[in-house]
Amino acid sequence: MRAAEAAALPLDLSINGLVMHDPAGRVLLDVADLSVRAGKSLGICGPSGAGKSTLLHALSGLRRATSGQILWGEHDVQAMTPSQSAAFRARYTGMIFQDFLLFDELSALDNAGLGAWFRPRGERAKPRSKAGAILRDLSVPQTARSVASFSGGERQRVGVARALASDALILLADEPTASLHRAAAEKLGDDLVALSRSGGATLITVSHDEALLARMDRVIRLENGKIVAGDAHV
Amino acid sequence: MFDLWARVPNLAQDALVACALFLPLGLIATALWRGFAPLPLVRAMLRRFWGTNLVFVVLIAVSVAMGIALIAQERALRAGMAQAADKFDLVIGAPGSQLSLLLASVFLQPSDVALVSGALYDEVAKAQNVDIAAPLAFGDSFEGAPVVGTIADFLTYLSDDRIEGRVFGAETEAVIGALVPLEIGAEFSPAHGSVALEEDSHAHAGVHFEVVGQMARTGTPWDHAILVPIEAVWEVHGLANGHAPAAAHDDHETHAHAQDEDHAARAPAAHPIGPPFDPAYFPGTPAIVVHTSELWANYALKSQFSRDGEAMGFFPGTVLAQLYGVMGDLRQAMSVMSLVSQGLVAAAVLSGLFILMRLFRRQVAMLRALGAPNRFVVAVIWTYATSLLLAGTVAGVILGAGAAQVLSLVVTARTDVVVTATLGWSEVHLALGFLCGVSLLALLPAWGVLRRPVAEGLRA
Numbered sequence: 001m002r003a004a005e006a007a008a009l010p011l012d013l014s015i016n017g018l019v020m021h022d023p024a025g026r027v028l029l030d031v032a033d034l035s036v037r038a039g040k041s042l043g044i045c046g047p048s049g050a051g052k053s054t055l056l057h058a059l060s061g062l063r064r065a066t067s068g069q070i071l072w073g074e075h076d077v078q079a080m081t082p083s084q085s086a087a088f089r090a091r092y093t094g095m096i097f098q099d100f101l102l103f104d105e106l107s108a109l110d111n112a113g114l115g116a117w118f119r120p121r122g123e124r125a126k127p128r129s130k131a132g133a134i135l136r137d138l139s140v141p142q143t144a145r146s147v148a149s150f151s152g153g154e155r156q157r158v159g160v161a162r163a164l165a166s167d168a169l170i171l172l173a174d175e176p177t178a179s180l181h182r183a184a185a186e187k188l189g190d191d192l193v194a195l196s197r198s199g200g201a202t203l204i205t206v207s208h209d210e211a212l213l214a215r216m217d218r219v220i221r222l223e224n225g226k227i228v229a230g231d232a233h234v
Numbered sequence: 235m236f237d238l239w240a241r242v243p244n245l246a247q248d249a250l251v252a253c254a255l256f257l258p259l260g261l262i263a264t265a266l267w268r269g270f271a272p273l274p275l276v277r278a279m280l281r282r283f284w285g286t287n288l289v290f291v292v293l294i295a296v297s298v299a300m301g302i303a304l305i306a307q308e309r310a311l312r313a314g315m316a317q318a319a320d321k322f323d324l325v326i327g328a329p330g331s332q333l334s335l336l337l338a339s340v341f342l343q344p345s346d347v348a349l350v351s352g353a354l355y356d357e358v359a360k361a362q363n364v365d366i367a368a369p370l371a372f373g374d375s376f377e378g379a380p381v382v383g384t385i386a387d388f389l390t391y392l393s394d395d396r397i398e399g400r401v402f403g404a405e406t407e408a409v410i411g412a413l414v415p416l417e418i419g420a421e422f423s424p425a426h427g428s429v430a431l432e433e434d435s436h437a438h439a440g441v442h443f444e445v446v447g448q449m450a451r452t453g454t455p456w457d458h459a460i461l462v463p464i465e466a467v468w469e470v471h472g473l474a475n476g477h478a479p480a481a482a483h484d485d486h487e488t489h490a491h492a493q494d495e496d497h498a499a500r501a502p503a504a505h506p507i508g509p510p511f512d513p514a515y516f517p518g519t520p521a522i523v524v525h526t527s528e529l530w531a532n533y534a535l536k537s538q539f540s541r542d543g544e545a546m547g548f549f550p551g552t553v554l555a556q557l558y559g560v561m562g563d564l565r566q567a568m569s570v571m572s573l574v575s576q577g578l579v580a581a582a583v584l585s586g587l588f589i590l591m592r593l594f595r596r597q598v599a600m601l602r603a604l605g606a607p608n609r610f611v612v613a614v615i616w617t618y619a620t621s622l623l624l625a626g627t628v629a630g631v632i633l634g635a636g637a638a639q640v641l642s643l644v645v646t647a648r649t650d651v652v653v654t655a656t657l658g659w660s661e662v663h664l665a666l667g668f669l670c671g672v673s674l675l676a677l678l679p680a681w682g683v684l685r686r687p688v689a690e691g692l693r694a
């Protein structure tokens with residue numbers, strides 16, 4: 001499969017027989033079958049230590065499974081070399097973290113357009129202007145001051161803008177609203193779902209936030225690495 | 235290959251070495267930066283822990299400065315000493331310590347040296363190719379300035395004829411070094427002893443000198459000396475004055491100095507001064523400074539006047555070189571020490587970088603989670619480390635040059651040997667070598683960061 005053709009195909013997620021162990025041999029994750037069609041959203045909930053973050057990392061190729069397959073369209077992220085997997089993430093995925101993980105010394109635009117700096121000179125303008133546009137959509141203050149002075153809600157919206165700036169088709173969010181108070185969490189949930197829908201991105205969100213989960217097309221519950229509730233197919 | 239290298243001019247060689255030391259830096263930067271824009275993140279990292287970063291820069295700067303100041307100062311000191319001995323091609327004295335004689339004659343350090351006889355002086359003065367055979371007489375001082383008895387020709391030679399006023403023409407006249415705090419026309423009485431306040435020092439009552447000239451700056455201890463006719467020193471100490479009493483006035487008429495109108499008009503007590511001296515009335519001199527018309531003649535004279543029990547001829551330049559040779563080990567030890575200290579600082583900086591990398595771990599993991607290629611991550615970390623190194627090295631070179639300058643002033647003030655430390659290529663090479671070496675090592679922490687799993691970094 002050539003890259004151009006692969007890019008053209010929708011990035012449906014399908015997981016087959018995914019098993020993951022910790023170094024001691026304990027099973028961290030055991031997902032026999034899970035699929036999400038491109039553009040849909042999936043919520044993952046479950047108790048602490050259930051393996052939610054682990055699953056998210058496996059989905060982006062950051063962690064290696066013991067066995068099984070994770071396919072995004074035709075891309076088998078578990079079969080990639082580290083540099084292929086980095087290129088895949090740069091091209092297709094955006095990540096949102098619970099504690100935002102911004103560079104405090106940089107402005108909102110620099111943080112959101114971060115990905116441009118590891119692209120060739122000619123390809124930098126587009127993600128940066130896209131980052132600016134998303135920041136505007138999310139009504140993040142357009143100032144040169146560093147994000148250190150931003151509120152939690154503003155910071156997480158910068159994080160969302162960073163995830164979306166490179167036209168990501170896969171959005172992976174790990175507790176995106178956990179550090180925010182109720183109102184900010186509500187607003188962020190709305191923005192996140194709206195932006196991923198309008199961009200046609202697949203959104204996978206790990207969360208305890210009932211309001212956020214309610215906005216997803218579907219929610220699964222993970223316990224001890226296994227899906228214990230919810231529809232495995234959307 | 236070596237032949238070819240030897241034919242490249244010195245400046246070009248030094249510049250080439252400097253470029254070669256810079257080359258790895260340029261190559262790494264080019265390779266790492268191609269297609270990326272790491273600088274905004276580097277700036278962010280520099281601002282993040284600016285206090286720690288500043289400590290790094292100061293640490294590097296001080297260690298580089300120490301190395302540079304030591305090298306520059308040591309070279310300047312050697313150059314200053316050589317310059318001070320420049321006019322002293324050949325010195326002939328009584329057998330004994332060459333070093334003592336060198337200190338006494340070139341550096342005007344009081345030391346106990348034996349005298350050579352008038353007969354020997356006469357032989358030296360009459361030897362072939364000898365232009366100037368200057369006897370020296372020490373022992374008196376005026377307000378801390380040594381009063382040295384010698385002959386007029388030596389003054390002209392020592393100062394390259396840059397004398398304001400004129401050379402002395404009579405026994406009561408004196409010429410001062412550039413830094414003696416007297417003026418032309420001033421009168422003074424020297425005291426016996428090298429320091430005016432010494433217990434056994436006493437003024438030579440009734441002996442007065444008039445300053446008739448001042449030599450231009452020579453950058454040697456002689457800038458602080460007062461030069462008088464050697465006859466005056468001898469007479470003050472109750473010795474013969476080098477000339478036969480009966481012939482005194484005849485000599486006066488025929489002697490070259492008689493041309494000096496001023497001299498002719500002086501008091502009747504005035505003696506003829508300067509060579510030739512009568513060996514029978516020559517009280518002896520601790521050192522004869524010889525200047526020859528031909529360079530090669532120095533060697534012949536040196537062997538001619540190196541006689542057991544009678545005379546010792548030596549080249550002050552050679553003695554200094556031997557001294558450096560002996561001190562060479564010390565110098566080597568010093569450079570090893572400065573290299574070791576720089577190595578230790580490099581190690582400290584590296585381990586500091588490893589620790590800083592732990593603080594940046596989540597940020598780096600985030601970059602990699604976003605899909606930043608390894609080369610970009612390395613570019614950011616390496617550029618960050620190298621900026622600290624570069625800033626520290628540049629600051630160190632400036633600081634080192636300043637420190638060497640201050641050291642030079644101190645050494646000049648204490649020895650009267652003018653020492654001027656300037657930045658040379660060896661210092662530049664040292665600094666660049668340090669920069670190049672440590673920045674290569676700075677790839678290690680960057681590489682270390684890549685070895686850590688991203689997922690682990692994200693949860694840290």
Ligand SMILES: Nc1ncnc2c1ncn2[C@@H]1O[C@H](COP(=O)(O)OP(=O)(O)OP(=O)(O)O)[C@@H](O)[C@H]1O
Pocket residue numbers: 022023028046047048049050051052053054055
């Ligand atoms: N490298 C590892 N070695 C051993 N155990 C691991 C490793 N990584 C994760 N685990 C374990 O795997 C389990 C799942 O971790 P994970 O972070 O996925 O939980 P989670 O569902 O995200 O929990 P939380 O809601 O608290 O974030 C935990 O028990 C954790 O201790």
Ligand SMILES: [Mg+2]
Pocket residue numbers: 052053054174
């Ligand atoms: Mg988690």
